[in-house]
Amino acid sequence: MPDHILVANWKMNTSSREAELLAEVARRTAVHGVESVLCPPFVWLDRIRQIVEGSRVRVGAQNLHWEAKGAYTGEISGSQLRELCEYVIVGHSERRTLFGESDAIVAKKLHTAAAYGLIPILCVGESVEAREAGKTEEVIGRQVLNAVAYFGGERLLVAYEPIWAIGSGTPATPVQAQAAAGLILRCLETLPGNTDVSVLYGGSVSPSSLAGFLEQPDIDGALVGGASLDAEQYTEMVRIAATITT
Numbered sequence: 001m002p003d004h005i006l007v008a009n010w011k012m013n014t015s016s017r018e019a020e021l022l023a024e025v026a027r028r029t030a031v032h033g034v035e036s037v038l039c040p041p042f043v044w045l046d047r048i049r050q051i052v053e054g055s056r057v058r059v060g061a062q063n064l065h066w067e068a069k070g071a072y073t074g075e076i077s078g079s080q081l082r083e084l085c086e087y088v089i090v091g092h093s094e095r096r097t098l099f100g101e102s103d104a105i106v107a108k109k110l111h112t113a114a115a116y117g118l119i120p121i122l123c124v125g126e127s128v129e130a131r132e133a134g135k136t137e138e139v140i141g142r143q144v145l146n147a148v149a150y151f152g153g154e155r156l157l158v159a160y161e162p163i164w165a166i167g168s169g170t171p172a173t174p175v176q177a178q179a180a181a182g183l184i185l186r187c188l189e190t191l192p193g194n195t196d197v198s199v200l201y202g203g204s205v206s207p208s209s210l211a212g213f214l215e216q217p218d219i220d221g222a223l224v225g226g227a228s229l230d231a232e233q234y235t236e237m238v239r240i241a242a243t244i245t246t
Helices: 016-029 042-052 093-098 103-115 130-132 136-148 175-191 207-214 231-243
Strands: 003-010 034-039 059-063 085-092 121-123 155-160 197-202 221-224
Touching: 003 085, 003 155, 003 197, 016 034, 016 059, 016 231, 034 136, 034 197, 034 231, 042 059, 085 103, 085 197, 103 121, 103 136, 103 221, 121 136, 130 136, 130 175, 136 155, 136 175, 155 175, 197 207, 207 221, 207 231
Parallel strands: 003 034, 003 221, 034 059, 059 085, 085 121, 121 155, 155 197, 197 221
Antiparallel strands: none
């Protein structure tokens, strides 16, 4: 296991050349002890895989469908992804809020990812309304337990991404993130003892805030959005992660 994990979620951004340049920089600046996972749009997956092959950098997808094949226009299956990447993001807040993905759908996707040998990055987090109503623990606990009810994989990453912080430029505090990470780990005590679990923080994380999260006892890395599209910022985050020992 690496000391820290940084997952770069490029979302629906980058041209082919921009994606190539980001991947080339990530490969060149990769360091021991930090696992860097690039999650480009589907159309660039194969090219990014070729660029980082043989390096410390890994590749992930941003989503998948739970069926192996069929009449699902615009979707991509785990059986197709496993030839292109090692990781896949499941249940990102944008999938839940913009595309109506329920806990049940997220659970099916998580199970499917594991069935095809992909390492899922499960995203959980509460809205500002839930936080203000004092329902943070209720929401996170429900999302985690519903998702992993039938999980049979050997490795799982869970990213705490408070919806109220995403894109705001103001992340949760390290103390808030640690509280959520501890809750997540308590919920995951129901998993078999041989399941390798890592907890990440995601939500407006940047070079200036990263160290505070990685210094928390239960946070192993970060899910990086906007900052991962800036090669200089992302390189700096890799450097920072390498300096923090666990």
